[in-house]
Amino acid sequence: MTVIAISAVNNRVRELAPGFMVSLIAAAxxxxxxxxxxxxxxxxxxxxGLALNFLSADGRCKPGIEFTARTVLRIGVALLGMRITLEQIASLGWKPVALVVTLVVVTILVSVVAAKALGFxxxxxxxxxxxxxxxxxxxxLALAAALPHHKQKEHATLFTVIGVSALSTLAMIIYPMIADWMHFSPQQSGVFLGAxxxxxxxxxxxxxxxxxxxGDIATVVKLMRVAMLLPVIVCAAMITRRAGFDAGGKRPPLLPWFAVGFVLLACLNSTGWVSTAVQGAVNDLSRWCLVISISALGMKTQLKELATVGFKPIALMVGETVFLVLLVIALMHWM
Incomplete structure (x- = not known):
């Protein structure tokens, strides 16, 4: 039995290695x-990844690319829990926590309504x-892993990654100018940028x-937003269960295993037992898993199909970004 198991593992590794290695090279x-x-x-x-999308049609690379885009992605999401401690959240008091919870819930609800109004x-x-x-x-990437299977889900995920990456880069340049223009204090600027x-x-x-x-305050507030990933994933998983069955015919779990890993690592990190070196190593591993998986997702996408998204999705994401800024400024003034 042991020989059979080892042989099966070896065969599986050989099957996945070409696709995984090409994804790793693209990530590097x-x-x-x-x-x-x-x-x-x-x-x-x-x-x-998009430039190498012809490889996903190749018999040798396809299984490894599929594995990387799905399983490696979920491992990376689980490891994100090592970025957060309960002490970091408690140190800022209740107001930033209330602000983060409010902005996440309201922004997602408004986005769902806006998407429906635009025909999505x-x-x-x-x-x-x-x-x-x-x-x-x-x-x-985390939400895409938890949401129900749909033939357009991967295209939507890739478009979202492109959009938020571009908008985030612009925000890094523009938002400090907005903070200066509004005469925010260093603490207020940190909350604004992090939120x-x-x-x-x-x-x-x-x-x-x-x-x-x-920078310190902005980082902690941002990590509080990262902590909201878990409850949002749980909500997405509940939607999946209500939708019925996934592509493989199995009823998805209420709490995906990568979400369990996320919260367990966050709790472990909060104990103070984890050394800084280990935290850094896990965070680096999480980053690499996510970068490798997004390169694999790119390989699975046809450019001509991605180019047909039109103007409405762009308008939706820009509108969400502007709404978030206005909402945070309003909440900061109110709180």
Whole structure:
């Protein structure tokens, strides 16, 4: 039995290795380009994946690309839990927590309604609204993993990743100017940047470009938004269960395993037992898993199909971003 099991594992590894390795190479190239040219690594990974999409039709690479786009993605989402501690959230008091919960819930609800009004499925509104309200490309990938299977889901996911990456890069440049123009204090600037910019890396870049205090507060507020990923994933999973069955004919679990891993790692990180070196290693591994998986998603997409999305999805994402900024400014004034 042991020999049979080892043989099966070896066969599975051989089957998945070509697709996984080409996704890994694309991710490494994306990281190199990001470090040297300053653009979001997710965007480079996606573009390189799109350039290699012919490989998904190849018999040798296809199984590994499918595995990477699905399973490696979920591993990366689970590992995001190591970024968060309960102490970080408690240190800011109840007002930022209330602000984050409100902005996430309201932004997603408004996005769902707006998507329906524009003729899209409500789930597309949840995908774009979650990416805007929580943590950009990472949230888009996590929600896509939890949402019901649909033939257009991968195209919607890739479009969302492109949109939030581009908007987040613009926000990193423009939002500090808005904070200065509105004469925010360093604390207020940190809350504003952390609550409005989509991706963690851009939040860090914008916050520390203003001051160390602003950067610290912006990072913690952003991580509070990342923590909202878990309840939103649970809601998405409940929608999946109501929808019935997925493509494989199995009823999806109420709480996906990667969501369980996310909360367990967050709790473990909150104990203080995890060393800084281990935290850094897990965060780096999470980042690599997400970058590798987005390159694989790009390989599964045909450019001519992605180019048919039209103007309405762009308008939806820009509208969500502007709405989020106005909502955060209003909530900051009210609180």
């Amino acid at each position: 190239a994306a990281s190199f380009l990001s470090e040297h040219y300053g653009a979001p690594v997710m965007l480079f990974a996606l573009l390189l 499925q409500r789930l597309f509104g949840m995908l774009t609204g979650g990416a805007t309200a929580i943590c950009g490309a990472s949230a888009a 409005t910019i989509h991706d963690v890396a851009q939040v860090v870049g914008a916050g520390y470009s203003m001051s160390t205090e602003t």
